[in-house]
Amino acid sequence: MSRDYSKILTANDLRLGDVVYWAADQRWAQAITDAVVFSDIATAEAALATAFAQSDLVVGPYLIDAITTETGPAPAHFREAFRMRGPSNYPHGKQEQAQG
Amino acid sequence: MYRYTEFDENFLRARNAQFRAQVARRLSGELTEDEFKPLRLMNGLYLQLHAYMLRVAIPYGTLNSAQMRGLARVARQWDKGYGHFTTRQNIQFNWPKLEDVPDILDALAEVGLHAIQTSGNTVRNVTADHFAGAAADEIADPRPVAELIRQWSTDHPEFQFLPRKFKIAVTGSPNDRAVTAAHDIGLRIVARDGEIGYQVLVGGGLGRTPMIGKVLVEFLPETDLLPYIEAIVAVYNLIGRRDNKYKARIKITLHETGLDEIKRLVEEELIARRAAFKGVDQRLLEEIRGHFAPPDFNTGGNSAPTLSPALRAFIDSNVTAHRHTNYAIVTVSMKSHGATPGDATATQMEVLADLAETYGHDELRISHEQNVILPYIPRSALSDLYQRLKAAGLATANIGKISDIIACPGMDYCALATARSIPIAKEIATHFRDIGLEEEIGALKIKISGCINACGHHHVGHIGILGLDRAGVENYQITLGGDHNEAAAIGERAGPGFSADALIPALERLLRAYLTLRDGVDEPFITTYRRVGLDPFKAALYPQEGAQDVAA
Structure with a gap:
């Protein structure tokens, strides 16, 4: 039985280094809840190719496994959950932005 | 300590100007990331999980205020x-913005620091005994040689x-505090018939294939040291594998x-290298030695401090014998219970700088164990120093104990990590304090990595913890019986890994078993382990397995 394809495109912002996600309005968003969830390989890989071409905006784009939650799309793997939240030892990264 | 010459300052200024231009070209889009990445790595700038990370070298761990x-x-x-x-006596900043990095590097250059060769397949920051120049057991100060190697290797x-990164460590003491056996080249200063020489170890390293360094030469005369090191690196540069990163x-x-063939190749190479140096290395070494003259020790004030119980505990734990009877080496723990091992706030750094300036001949060290050392403290100042450390929250008396844990940044920051290290270290420290076993357990080295x-x-x-990703869940493997000093040994894997929740109870079972097994309160964990072996500890870690064996 094949698993449903569900991917999010992520990268780091060139200037700030912040974790960013490819959003529905064709821009890089800070919040994963704004991310586009790709449900087929061809569209996802086309978006990834576009992201590589945007090297003046982002660094190191790649696709991550996504799940759907009550609050919207979320990462499937804990590594990406940490990238989404920030480190566990200080309220920095995305946590800080959320508080701000 | 070493002060930059005009040549050094000009070199660094030019290098920083070059990188400033490279950053500008990256930001304007003239350079792609593929083009820029090797340039930023040459200047110590990584991209981690949440942000860029700048790794700044602290040569052989020595700093002034x-x-x-x-x-x-x-x-x-x-x-x-x-x-x-970090464990390489460096400091990492976790949140720099790319556009700020040129300004950061200029600010560092103002105080004689840089981030060159803190990444890439080059000779990295040369590390040394953090008690160098101060230790009572020292044969000779390793820092002049470490500085010579730094100058030789920088921009070589x-x-x-x-083929891959290359790490060199130097100790001047037979009690190896620099983990020399786990470096590509480990140098140990030795004395023979009144002459100073070097035992040279090669091929040590941790990582996915841990190996203890092998002795390439037992006694290398000092005059041959730099040509010999250059010969080793030159041989490696030619025959080291470039086809497989993991075998490089x-x-x-x-x-x-094979050791014999490497030795033959190095000795063959040495002939030409030695001739090319023409003794310039020895002249430079003599000049460098002048920078490391011992401070003007105050020989008058040898009054012992009045010892409160807290100060006595601090001295017992954090103070080490000094080469000068009126002085002490003070290790300031950067591992207060529940804190991130090795982290220092700007305020803490400033307090430590003030204390070094006021009491400690303006010198500080960073240890590979992620603590800060004040190497030149008059014993008469210990009480005042302790009070000021205490006021700044820096007087934790836990050096060498269970809470004095080495931990890498792990998956809280590192892009390579497979699991978190920091929360595990924090939890171990607070748990064993809270159940009142820290003092009873005594001397113990726990070291945690968040990937292979x-x-x-x-x-x-002595207890190693390796964080891995097992089917999308953090999992922690335990190794036992490793050692980091002159008796360096690779730990033995105890068995299957533990989930984060199961790890602390497993460690408690292990350490309660040690308390039962030890031959008196003075026998440290590692000695008990060597005496009784893995099996009783394995039984404590995996009690159900034992029960199943009995049932079977």
Whole structure:
């Protein structure tokens, strides 16, 4: 039985280094809840190719496994959950932005 | 300590100007990331999980107060108010913005610091005994040689594209506090018939294939030291593997080529290298030695401090014998219970700089164990120093105990990590304090890495913890019986890993077993382990397995 394809495109912002996600309005968003969830390989890989071409905006784009939650799309793997939240030892990264 | 010459200052200024231009070209889109990445890595700038990370070299872990204040300035002005001291005596800043990095590097240059060769396949920051120049058991100060190697290796045109990174450590004491056996080259100063020489170890390293360095030469005369090191690196540069990143370190070259053949090749290479140096290295070494003259020790004030119980506990734990009877080496723990091992806030860095300036001949050290050392403290100042450390929250008396844990940044920051290290270290420290076993357990080295690259030195921990990703869940393997000193040993894997929740109870079972097994309160964990072996500890870690065996 094949698993449903569900991917999010992520990268780091060139200037700030912040974790960013490819959003529905064709821009890089800070919040994963704004991310586009790709449900087929061809569209996802086309978006990834576009992201590589945007090297003046982002660094190191790649696709991550996504799940759907009550609050919207979320990462499937804990590594990406940490990238989404920030480190566990200080309220920095995305946590800080959320508080701000 | 070493002060930059005009040549050094000009070199660094030019290098920083070059990188400033490269950053500008990256930001304007003239350089792609593929083009820029090797350039930023040459200047110590990584991209981690949440942000860029700047790794700044602290040569052989030695700093003066101005340099420590310089690091504090970077933490406060351009980062989030703290830095992380690493197992390679470096400091990492976790949140710099790309456009700020040229300014950060200029600020560092003002105090004689840089980030060159803290990444890439080059000779990395040369590390040394953090008690260098102060230790009572020292044969000779290793720092002049470490500085000579630093100058030789910095921007060395032949060695900018080695098969893989290359790490060198030096100890001047028979009690090896620099983990020399886990380096590509480990140098141990030895004395023979009144002459100073070097025992040279090659091919040590941790990571996915841990190996203890092998002795290439037992006694190398000092006059041959730099040509010999250059010969080793030159041989490695030619025959080290470039086809497989995981087989590219010199430990694999040595393993595949054989010690005798490597020795033959190095000695053949040495002839030409020695001739080319023409003794310039020895003249430079003599000049460098002048920078490391001992401070003007105050021989008058030898009054012992009045000891309160707290001060006595601090001295017992954090103070080490000094080469001068009126002096002490003070280790300031950067591992207060529940804190991130190795992290220092800008304010803490400034306090430490002030204390070094007021009491400690303006010198500080960073240890590979991620603590800060004040190497030159008059014993008469210990009480005042302790009070000031206490006021700043820096008087934790836990050096060498269970809470004095080495931990890499792990998956809280590192892009390579497979699991988190920091929360595990924090939890171990607070748990064993809270159940009142820290003092009873006594001397113990726990070292935690968040991936097989082993930045947290888990292989050489008495108890090593390796964080892995097992089917999308953090899982922690335990190794036992490793050691990091002159009796360096790679720990033995105890068995299957534990989930984060199961790890602390497993460690408690293990350490309660040790308390039962030890031959008196003075027998440390590692001695008990060597005496009784793995089995009783394995039984404590995996009680159900034992029960199943009995049932079967």
